[in-house]
Amino acid sequence: AADRADRVALARTAISLDPALPLRGVERLGRRRAAASERAAAAAWLRARRAEPVRVTLVIPEPTPFRTVMLDRIAAERPELDLTALYAGGSVQRRSWTIEPKHRAVFLEGIRIPGAYRVLRHEYPLSLGVFGALGRSRPDVVVVSGWSTFASQAAAVWCRMRHVPYVLLVESNEKDARAGWRRAVKNAIVPPLVAGAEEVLVVGTLAREAMLARGVEPERISLFADTVDAAAFGVEADRLASRRDELRAAVGVAPDDVAVLSIARLAPEKGLDTLVQAVAEADDQRLVLLLAGSGNERARLVELAARLGVRLVLLPDLPWERIGERFALADVFALLSRHEPWGVVVNEAAASGLPLVLSDRVGAAYDLLEHGRNGMRVPAEDHRAAGAAIRALAADPELRRAAGTASRELMAGFGYEPSIENLVVVVRRVAGRRMVTGDADAGR
DSSP states (O other), X not given: OHHHHHHHHHHHHHHHHOTTHHHHHHHHHHHHHXXXXXXXXXXXXXXXXTTSOEEEEEEESOOOHHHHHHHHHHHHHOTTEEEEEEESXXXXXXXXXXXXOSSOEEEOOOBOOTTHHHHHSSOOOBOTTHHHHHHHHOOSEEEEEOSSSHHHHHHHHHHHHHTOOEEEEEOOOSOSOOOHHHHHHHHHHHHHHHHHOSEEEESSHHXXXXXXXXXXXXXXXXXXXXXXXXXXXXXXXXXXGGGHHHHHHXXXXXXXXXXXXXXXXXXXXXXXXXXXXXXXXXXXTTEEEEEEOOSTTHHHHHHHHHHHTOOEEEEOOOOGGGTHHHHHTOSEEEEOOSSBSOOHHHHHHHHTTOOEEEETTBGGGGTSOOTTTSEEEEOTTOHHHHHHHHHHHHHOHHHHHHHHHHHHHHHHTSSHHHHHHHHHHHHHHHHHHHHHTTOTTTTO
């Protein structure tokens, strides 16, 4: 009885200090009960359909070497999912690579709007076939990648109309500056898409922060990284190490030169003019800048490098399967983009064991770069800060070696497997929730 009286007195004291305490306690209890209910729902669904995979349809802008390989692996190795990918087009960002998916894939294409690429930084095909393709795939769950293509926007509408749950895959973040009209359009499109999603997959830290800022609960957010096969890149880097001098000589780089590599489209948003200025700022005669990519900035970059006295080598195109040969040339990898929601080339460089110099507009810089450990993060468009980072790395071979080792260590935990597991868990959880809430036959 004395213990009970003490507990009552303690509770009264706590409530007098914080009158909202009982309400918060009820809210916490409600959240715990809701979470337990969802776990029970998923378990019930799995028991009912243990032998039947979840039909999941991904609506994606375009095939890429990194994402397509991951989907190939899911289709081949994860029988829990029956996977279909609907691609808005063969290439909405005017990529030069050719990808042949090994998973079930549909290319929607559609009428392309003139001028869309200049405004949106990608094509905007009116992929009207997305509605029929979704119906034919009969999904239990749809994964909608982004919100800037017609296919993704239409898929979210189709899901709401057919009562099929969707998971939103987000790469975008709020780090880079946007024109006022861009912010207005995004603020009109994104909130309903986010609110309608059962759960959210993000590619990294900045995308997660953007979703938290938009009110998504932390427990509804999981990582589905933009990444590569880290182990395979490491093996290739080790294999090519013995050919390093040969490969460098073929492009005019001497053994004692310090080669700074950037792989990017030669476009203004990639900040390559800042990189040329940064190499000039570093003021080290051993530095040579290697650029791999194509685009309309080529002539301007050549003129700028000549004017600033920067040794510039524009590398010829290689098939993506030989991309490791480009990383084998380099001592430092740099990406100083003005706009770069992620930047998978950073994954490739880190997995290849290179120190990194990245701008603070590169999404990967917040997951794959520990400032001072495996490189430096610098403000976008600040050639002096980037030059100081390049100068420090150029002057110290041991610093470069240690940073390169750290890059591989960081990438080791950012490969395919954790993201594949997260996708499987999220999709099965959402499908189980739908089964229990009585929408199992919706949209069929």
